[in-house]
Amino acid sequence: MTNTVRYDFNGKHAVVTGGAAGIGQACVQQFVNAGAHVSIWDRDPQALQVAQALHGSKVHTVQVDVSDAASVAQALASSTNYCPHIDILLNSAGITGPNATVVDYPLSEWDRVFAINVRGTLLACQAVVPVMKLAGQGKGIGRIVNIASVAGKEGNPNASAYSASKAAVIGLTKSLGKELALTGITVNCITPAAVRTGMFDQMTQQHIDFMLSKIPMNRFGSVDEIAHLVMWLSSDACSFSTGAAFDISGGRATY
Template sequence: MANPAQYDFTHKHAVVTGGAAGIGEACTARLVAGGATVSMWDRDEKALTAALSKFGDRVQAVHVDVSDEQSVAAAMKSTLGFSQNIDILVNSAGITGPNVSLIDYPIEEWDRVFAINLRGTFLTCHAIAPIMKNALDGKGYGRIVNIASIAGKEGNPNASAYSASKAAVIGLTKSLGKELALTGVRVNCVTPAAVKTGMFDQMTQTHIDFMLSKIPMNRFGEIQEIANLIAWLSSDECSFSTGAVFDISGGRGTY
């Protein structure tokens, strides 16, 4: 892959949920390369420790469960002790849930998928959007990028909770983007097709094969490709897009 475009994130501070692995870690790396400081929010302490060793003192590791309101509040306190401003929020934390039909779906697993994928996105936006809205003496500045999924637009069989939760993330993004449209805060989401990350460990091989069969390019997306798009959406150059959905699906997206 060619060298990605560079964006200037000097003096910017970002929160990246799920920031210690997969797409989140790639986003952390892109932001740091552009001059940002980053608070990686993640519930995997081992991954946080490993990621922290790569990025040094420009990055803060924050152990957090994004689905828990008190945990998010504690993470906010820690983050604002590291940086007085939060300019960028990338919501990358998520789980797939089991690959079973809806009629066989365990209710507790359904709730867990929604708790992390949707409630987690709501809680982080709920906590951080007011800071962005009030930035620059009330004029507002910020970039929020929520990671949804092409499954949220099309619905994958045997992935009803994941598909429904990501559809809800799209709706949340559109709503919040409109609410903040007259401020300097831009809110967008990306809808990747399957990208080979640690989340594949949560899926059956049958489901992985199904997802590949739906991609006209006949390959999975690469983590860096998703991070490149998110870097632009996190930058000052993304100025006239808000409440928008950006497909990155190898041709799978049809609307």
Template sequence: MVDSTRFSGRVAVVTGGAAGIGLAIAQRIIAEGGKVAIWDRDPAAIETAKAGLGANAIGVALDVSDWPAVEAAAKTVADTFGQIDILVASAGITGPNTTTWTYPVEDWRKVIDINLNGVFYCDKAVVPYMLEKDYGRIVNIASIAGKEGNPNAPAYSASKAGVIGLTKSLGKELAKNKITVNCVTPAAVRTAIFDQMTQAHIDFMLSKIPMGRFGQIEEVAALVCWLASEECSFSTGGVFDVSGGRATY
């Protein structure tokens, strides 16, 4: 159920916010009274998303694997809105589906750069602004693949496992502050990212979900928005599943 005032007075950064899960999260935060800066590498998609999000959204085109660009983008948001209260680090790619020993080195580096280094850069960039206000909520989007490891997706699985470890580390570092850091580990959710996968890999992922269906972006957004809210005050360094029963720990 949407709470129209839950994010009143709050400013959120959502990476990968122009499409898919990121866009659904941005839409819900705005519907619940917040302001959102969507970070995405596709300028055209940003403009389309902004048109639908309305006056409480701004967009910044950048590659999250570019540290100077991320640092500058965080400053832009803070200068525009006066604060950064929430970060949802959702930007990511899958990389090719092939075995570890045949995996192209260039693709490995690209996946790690975006999925892991990019999350680190975004977390690093926003924390000083949160410390300044003594408040913050960070939600990193990991994956069930980071817990269990998907065959023929070694870079993706490793990058998401890294996000889980980063989340736990940062959560402990900030535990004495009013800043929580958690991550979400979805099973497969049908978005445009499926276009990067083989059909065999998609079928494999579905076969592992006891509910027998893919997740919906709205289901992920609902969980993320609770983690991004003031209500989430005693959970930090946590890993929250939205996996249709797939998660075993």
């Protein structure tokens, strides 16, 4: 797919959690192409090294566990040392967890999914929002985009932790968007249908086939298609949408 839309993010600093792989990685590339400086927060040190080598001084990499408050605080300090202001936060870090029925779902895995998908999103927002507010003497313009999922709207069978955690991300987005509505900081999320990334390695083939069967376009989304929507939500053009969930599901979503 050819991208005919051009965004200008020169002078902007974006923080992307989970930015060394999958959707986050595609968004990092788009941000860099548009002139932004990017702080990549990711737990995979080897993937971070690859990203640093690819993008050079346009990116700053930090190994971080988004579910750990101290780790996020250290990442914030490192990123603001690289660039004092933060204009964009993309919460892309996430895991699917195992495929199992609700009655058989391991509690330890349930807690791990929520720690990364929900607590991680919360901690990143708690860390970055005060920095965004400081810009322009409390009148800063910031953009927060959270990666949720159509599973958070519909609830996929045998994926209760993932579905429930993404529903929580949608709710968190709506709450924070309303809280920040008068600050110049917008908060939105996107609800993709399945996108073929490394996360598929965490799923059974049966579950992958089920997800494909639910998409009227009969194909999975691409990371670049998701990234294009993220770019608009991160831009100054997106000025009257906040606390919203944007569908990008190949026709699957019904609301």
